[in-house]
Amino acid sequence: KMKNTDPKHKHTYDAQGKMTCCSQEEKINKIADKQVKKKSKKESCCSIEHDDTKAKKIVKDQHNHDEHSDDDGHDHSGGNQTTFQMFLPAVISFVLLLIAIGFDNYFPQTWFTGWVRISWYVVAYAPVGFPVIKEAFESIRKGEIFSEFLLMSIATIGAFAISEYPEGVAVMLFYAVGEVFQTLAVQRAKSNIKLLLDQRPDTATVIKEGNTIDKKAAEIVIGEIIQLRPGEKLALDGKLLSDNASLNTAALTGESKPDTKQKGETVLAGMINLNTVVQVEVTTAYTDSKLSKILEMVQDATAKKAPTELFIRKFAKIYTPIVVFLAICICLVPMVFIENYIFNDWLYRALVFLVISCPCALVISIPLGYFGGIGAASKNGILVKGSNFLDIMASIQTVVMDKTGTLTKGVFKVQKVVAVDIPEADLIKFTAALETKSTHPVGTAIIEYAKGSEKEVTVTDVEEIAGHGLKGNVEGKEILAGNVKLMKKFNISYDAEIDNTPFTIIVIAINQKYAGYFLIADEIKEDAKTAIESLHKINIKTVMLSGDKQAVADAVAKELNIDQAYGDLLPENKVEKVEELKSQNLKIAFVGDGVNDAPVVALADAGIAMGGLGSDATIETADIVIQNDQPTKIFTAINIGKKTKQIVYQNIGLAFAVKAVVLVLGAGGLATMWEAVFADVGVAMLAILNAIRIQRMKF
Numbered sequence: 001k002m003k004n005t006d007p008k009h010k011h012t013y014d015a016q017g018k019m020t021c022c023s024q025e026e027k028i029n030k031i032a033d034k035q036v037k038k039k040s041k042k043e044s045c046c047s048i049e050h051d052d053t054k055a056k057k058i059v060k061d062q063h064n065h066d067e068h069s070d071d072d073g074h075d076h077s078g079g080n081q082t083t084f085q086m087f088l089p090a091v092i093s094f095v096l097l098l099i100a101i102g103f104d105n106y107f108p109q110t111w112f113t114g115w116v117r118i119s120w121y122v123v124a125y126a127p128v129g130f131p132v133i134k135e136a137f138e139s140i141r142k143g144e145i146f147s148e149f150l151l152m153s154i155a156t157i158g159a160f161a162i163s164e165y166p167e168g169v170a171v172m173l174f175y176a177v178g179e180v181f182q183t184l185a186v187q188r189a190k191s192n193i194k195l196l197l198d199q200r201p202d203t204a205t206v207i208k209e210g211n212t213i214d215k216k217a218a219e220i221v222i223g224e225i226i227q228l229r230p231g232e233k234l235a236l237d238g239k240l241l242s243d244n245a246s247l248n249t250a251a252l253t254g255e256s257k258p259d260t261k262q263k264g265e266t267v268l269a270g271m272i273n274l275n276t277v278v279q280v281e282v283t284t285a286y287t288d289s290k291l292s293k294i295l296e297m298v299q300d301a302t303a304k305k306a307p308t309e310l311f312i313r314k315f316a317k318i319y320t321p322i323v324v325f326l327a328i329c330i331c332l333v334p335m336v337f338i339e340n341y342i343f344n345d346w347l348y349r350a351l352v353f354l355v356i357s358c359p360c361a362l363v364i365s366i367p368l369g370y371f372g373g374i375g376a377a378s379k380n381g382i383l384v385k386g387s388n389f390l391d392i393m394a395s396i397q398t399v400v401m402d403k404t405g406t407l408t409k410g411v412f413k414v415q416k417v418v419a420v421d422i423p424e425a426d427l428i429k430f431t432a433a434l435e436t437k438s439t440h441p442v443g444t445a446i447i448e449y450a451k452g453s454e455k456e457v458t459v460t461d462v463e464e465i466a467g468h469g470l471k472g473n474v475e476g477k478e479i480l481a482g483n484v485k486l487m488k489k490f491n492i493s494y495d496a497e498i499d500n501t502p503f504t505i506i507v508i509a510i511n512q513k514y515a516g517y518f519l520i521a522d523e524i525k526e527d528a529k530t531a532i533e534s535l536h537k538i539n540i541k542t543v544m545l546s547g548d549k550q551a552v553a554d555a556v557a558k559e560l561n562i563d564q565a566y567g568d569l570l571p572e573n574k575v576e577k578v579e580e581l582k583s584q585n586l587k588i589a590f591v592g593d594g595v596n597d598a599p600v601v602a603l604a605d606a607g608i609a610m611g612g613l614g615s616d617a618t619i620e621t622a623d624i625v626i627q628n629d630q631p632t633k634i635f636t637a638i639n640i641g642k643k644t645k646q647i648v649y650q651n652i653g654l655a656f657a658v659k660a661v662v663l664v665l666g667a668g669g670l671a672t673m674w675e676a677v678f679a680d681v682g683v684a685m686l687a688i689l690n691a692i693r694i695q696r697m698k699f
Contacts (some may be wrong), residue, residue, distance in 0.1 A: 006672040089127035090177045121165035122402040128176035146320040155354040160412035162344045167673035182364045204235040217514040218286045226280045228273045237284035243523045248272040323357035355676035360613030365651045365687035372694035383625040393641030394605045402592035403546035408522040414449040416519035429453040430474045437462040480509040502551030531631035636699045651687040
């Protein structure tokens with residue numbers, strides 16, 4: 001029921017110009033939103049739980065429920081009802097209808113005739129019928145004449161007018177039950193999205209002058225220190241002040257594997273502390289946290305409609321008045337052509353036609369399918385900015401990927417060590433000791449690889465030879481470490497195969513004699529090969545773009561079996577390559593870091609940003625954000641898009657096929673109200689059950 005019937009009501013419209021008020025879809029969404037709010041008050045903001053064995057503590061937030069406000073100026077009372085209360089009118093109506101049918105057909109009663117019988121059916125009709133009639137009047141008053149409410153009101157009141165009381169009650173009863181199920185399904189889809197993301201506690205423990213106080217998260221200012229106990233969730237983004245912390249990042253990345261952060265590293269709202277008490281300095285206001293941006297983005301996603309949704313909405317807008325006109329024609333036109341015309345018979349056919357034609361199955365199940373798709377993506381750590389991008393992902397033909405940060409980790413690592421006439425451990429130790437005197441990233445990679453062994457030796461007389469490498473004395477030995485130009489400079493012969501390697505090579509000579517080399521390269525992500533294989537299995541072409549030299553790009557492409565690789569590219573060259581692919585009429589998804597690659601992200605049909613925890617620009621520019629750094633999520637996003645589109649098309653096909661058959665039967669007098677109820681509510685229920693399947697699928 002509508003509480004607010006303010007005559008000053010103004011229509012509201014979405015980004016596509018579609019009216020978002022005064023319809024069954026709006027009513028269901030409103031009620032579902034209210035239920036989600038109510039549920040999240042009870043569950044999300046009052047307790048925080050996770051199943052890590054080291055942190056089984058439940059943290060209760062100190063806050064007052066009365067402070068929450070649900071007033072949005074236009075309410076449906078169903079929003080504050082329990083599931084039982086939502087079904088109660090239908091239960092009352094159902095019981096009264098069963099008793100009446102029993103008296104009519106199986107247990108005849110002498111008193112159950114005339115006005116007593118009519119009154120009984122009116123009472124059975126009232127709990128489910130009057131709210132719908134009221135909605136119909138409200139919609140008409142606000143200018144939305146041809147609504148689902150009007151169709152059902154005309155059909156059921158018409159059934160009463162021709163004494164088909166059981167059918168009149170049954171149609172409205174099943175319609176009401178269907179509406180409740182639709183509300184619950186939408187509520188579940190929205191709850192899944194909200195609870196997956198809105199993981200922030202309302203309060204946090206702040207340290208002030210050596211004391212701890214509980215403070216509302218929204219009131220905590222930048223620079224304050226938060227104390228986070230084991231099992232607690234972080235309320236705001238910040239910088240870790242403690243030496244280290246083990247954190248569960250599942251709320252942000254979809255990954256259950258704990259993430260260890262070191263002192264000075266960024267920690268984000270929604271992360272759960274697993275071990276010891278830690279301190280965090282707040283660096284971002286509550287409303288500006290990464291999680292706030294992500295949550296806002298996903299909530300906004302439901303407003304960005306896919307072309308299929310927009311078509312169905314426009315179709316329903318035209319279709320409903322046409323159906324009303326056809327129903328009038330079915331009732332009155334035969335009067336001109338048929339000699340034995342009986343008004344009640346043709347009115348009954350017209351009413352059946354009206355019930356069948358109600359577009360509920362399409363209007364609700366299609367958005368629900370997309371809700372489910374967005375929810376399934378969120379569950380897998382993929383944020384989709386609108387259902388239109390799910391449609392685009394379903395039709396992608398080519399995935400273009402940036403190399404660094406997408407397929408590789410973007411960090412120099414020692415991939416291989418070759419020692420000649422010296423123990424490998426000594427080669428590593430001596431070289432790392434020499435590299436401690438350098439600030440070059442390659443030197444840092446060798447020092448990390450040595451794992452502290454370089455501290456055992458002393459280094460003297462270090463000389464940096466520009467563009468070549470280092471020379472120095474380590475434990476009395478003359479060590480040369482650098483590129484092949486350094487070896488040539490000192491006339492030291494080395495393995496000729498080194499010249500053919502595309503990756504960075506640090507060649508070592510000890511006492512003027514070649515002693516081996518270190519192969520250093522950007523490390524390929526563990527699941528990169530699986531990601532490419534998965535894309536190839538669904539016939540998607542893969543292209544890699546890189547700013548590195550062509551030889552490096554070719555080597556990575558060969559290892560991962562990528563179809564095409566282009567190196568030596570500046571950002572503007574990457575744009576040119578994507579434009580070239582688009583000119584071939586290919587649907588392109590570009591995957592990059594979302595900052596350096598912003599022009600290419602904007603140009604592609606679907607711009608995908610890897611590692612959404614990395615940068616605000618990522619969240620702003622990309623159409624889809626993969627919240628962790630796994631390339632396999634590209635395939636997951638495409639798979640979710642395909643499954644969503646498949647379910648939506650199944651629902652459209654089912655609804656049109658069944659309605660077309662029963663419409664013809666109804667117009668010909670071969671279908672009764674009972675078949676009409678199945679064609680309307682039955683098909684809607686089947687479509688809804690089909691739509692919510694995606695929320696249960698594993699990707």
